[in-house]
Amino acid sequence: MQTNSLANPGPLGLMGFGMTTILLNLHNAGFFPLSSIILSMGIFYGGIAQIIAGLLEYKKGNTFGVTAFTSYGAFWLTLVGILMLPKMGLAEASDA
Numbered sequence: 001m002q003t004n005s006l007a008n009p010g011p012l013g014l015m016g017f018g019m020t021t022i023l024l025n026l027h028n029a030g031f032f033p034l035s036s037i038i039l040s041m042g043i044f045y046g047g048i049a050q051i052i053a054g055l056l057e058y059k060k061g062n063t064f065g066v067t068a069f070t071s072y073g074a075f076w077l078t079l080v081g082i083l084m085l086p087k088m089g090l091a092e093a094s095d096a
Contacts, residue, residue, distance in 0.1 A: 004060060006056060006059060006060055008060075009052075009053040009054075009056035009057055009060070009065070009069075010053070010057070010065060012049055012050075012052070012053040012056075013049075013050050013053030013054065013057070013065065013068070013069035013072075015045075016045045016046050016047075016049040016050040016053065016069075016072075016073070017046060017050060017069075017072050019041065019045060019046070020038075020041045020042055020045055020046030020076055021046075023037070023038045023041050024038060024042070034083070039080055039083070039084065042076045042077070042079060042080040043076070043077065043080050046072070046073070046076035047073050047074075047076040047077035047080065048073065048077075049073070050069045050070070050072050050073030050076065051069065051070050051073035051074070051077075053065070053069045053073075054066050054067075054068070054069030054070030054071075054073060055070070057069060082094060
């Protein structure tokens with residue numbers, strides 16, 4: 001008999017999504033400029049940490065958790081790329 005001794009990755013994925021969403025919405029509401037804090041949260045907490053949580057959900061056999069966390073993690077990484085690649089001169093800005 002094999003036991004699954006992995007911790008529940010759900011809180012990590014949910015916190016990564018929630019905290020990053022709150023910070024981005026505070027920027028969208030005009031309270032803060034788009035700074036390295038928001039972009040870093042998008043890369044590391046909203047992006048990479050959620051993808052890791054999704055991979056751990058895969059290990060636990062939770063299809064919904066895999067799909068939700070890896071999709072949202074990829075979304076946050078893509079959003080930061082859309083914002084930063086033109087500023088770094090690596091791509092053209094998208095149309096308004």
